[in-house]
Amino acid sequence: MWKTSQLLDDVQISIQMRPLTYTRKLSELWVGLSTIEAKWKSFENTLSSDTYILGSVLPGEDLIQQILQLPSDSALYWESQWIAFRASSPQSEHKQLIYLKDRPAFIQFPEDLLENNSQALVNEIKPNIFDLNNFAERGNTCINSKNCYIDPSSSITGSILDASQGPIYIGKNVTLQIGTYIQGPAAILQDSMTNLGAKIRPFTTIGLGCKVGGEISASIFFPYSNKSHEGFIGNSVIGSFCNLGALTTCSNVRNDLKSVHLYNYATNNQRDTGRKSFGILLGDYVTTGIHTKFNTGTVVGNHCNISGTQFLPKFIPSLTWGEYPNFTPYRTDRAAENATAWIHAKKQEIPENLHSSIEQIWKEEANARN
Structure with missing residues (x-):
């Protein structure tokens, strides 16, 4: 077989x-x-x-x-x-x-995730029948409810779901707090939560166990990441166990409307994506401080703890620590300690190879740091 x-x-x-x-x-x-x-x-x-x-x-x-x-x-x-x-x-x-x-x-390439995500949401969301009266009694509004899947275990209060332009998926044990707006096609997967007033725009997948707020558009959040507060993330891919500080924001379109370039690990150089829109690509275990600003087409490696009130560089190697422009290498033991803390916070199991993986990433990106 x-x-x-x-x-x-x-x-x-x-x-x-x-x-x-x-x-x-x-x-x-x-x-x-x-x-x-x-x-x-x-x-x-x-x-x-x-x-x-x-x-x-x-x-x-x-x-x-x-x-x-x-x-x-x-x-x-x-x-x-x-x-x-x-x-x-x-x-x-x-x-x-x-x-x-x-x-x-x-x-x-990374941008292919976003392109295929848009179509996958349309193809994969299969609407179900749910109790519209109970839904409305909790202060919710659903436009085109026949285009929605809402798991009966979900908790939704004072939210607006607009499935007129595409389907919406609300998974098992999902919580939508008051004032959440969702435009389909979009999916909030199992055990995730939106914060007060969250705005989820089309072609977005929020992965398992995430907590999100502010405005998110045409993006994928891999499992167990947080963007709990205000700030805009658009046309982006966010890895697992990331935590974006309050008002962390990215640009997703160049001012001159030219196509976006992304750092390519295969060539150690920028590559033309041919796309007009791409925000940020974050690896796993990335944390940002408040007011962090990312330019269009920024790539950030794994295990980074970074911040900066001015635009950060368009490529930040793995294991980077500090407030830009005063970045320093992130000690591998501290990176492992931070990763372990976030894994525990999300009630997940620590990978057996966590420490060896960090050491390998450090070696792989020696040239990038130089």
Whole structure:
């Protein structure tokens, strides 16, 4: 039987997806309502046991059919990128290469997460029937309720949900505090909470166990991160166990309306995304002080504790500490201590490799710090 463990990393894409992939496989990236791996679970009884698939590929009906039709010892490609192959082992040679005519949905660069998230929210949210009378009695308003999924365990008070332009998903044990505004398509996943007056704009996924406030637009928050207070985050990807201080804000569009450039870990240089909008990419375990300001297209590595009332640099290496411009290296023992504190605060288990992972990230980014 095919297993999701046969979703494989690609070395080049994994480097391009840093800092997120320092601590997770490609298949553990979040898109829409779940990780990529979770989306492939339903195909474990469909695919042949000798099939291997790129971990950043999202399943689709056409792609599944192409994979099912793959002959033994052959590989499926999109241009120069392998997508899937059938072989006796991951290291086997491929006798035949088959090229796709249409680009499949897969993550190659960080901005691809946002593009695919927009479509995934529309495709994955399946509305349910909920008690509208009870919903209204708690001071809530729902526009186009037939386009919403609201888990019965959620607690929603004095909020407005507008699903007229896209579906809205409110997961298990979610709490929406008074004055929360949500425009679909959007999802608030299990055990998350919005603060008073939170504004969640379209194409946003708030991951498991997050607490958010202020204004968030077209962004993905990976699990267990906080942005509890006022401030704007738009067209951004926020890693896990991050905490954004009050009034932390990013720009998501250049003043000259030119396309946004992002730091690329594969080249140690800026790369043109071709997108007009991109705010910030934060790795895991990033904390910011109050009034921190990020410019358009800023990348911040893992394990950073940073602040600054002027715009921060557009690339901040992992393990950076302090108030800009007086950044210093973050001691690895202090970084581990801080990460452990946030993991405990979110009632999660500490990874066994936490300390070794921090040491490895320190070594990997030696050139970036110089």
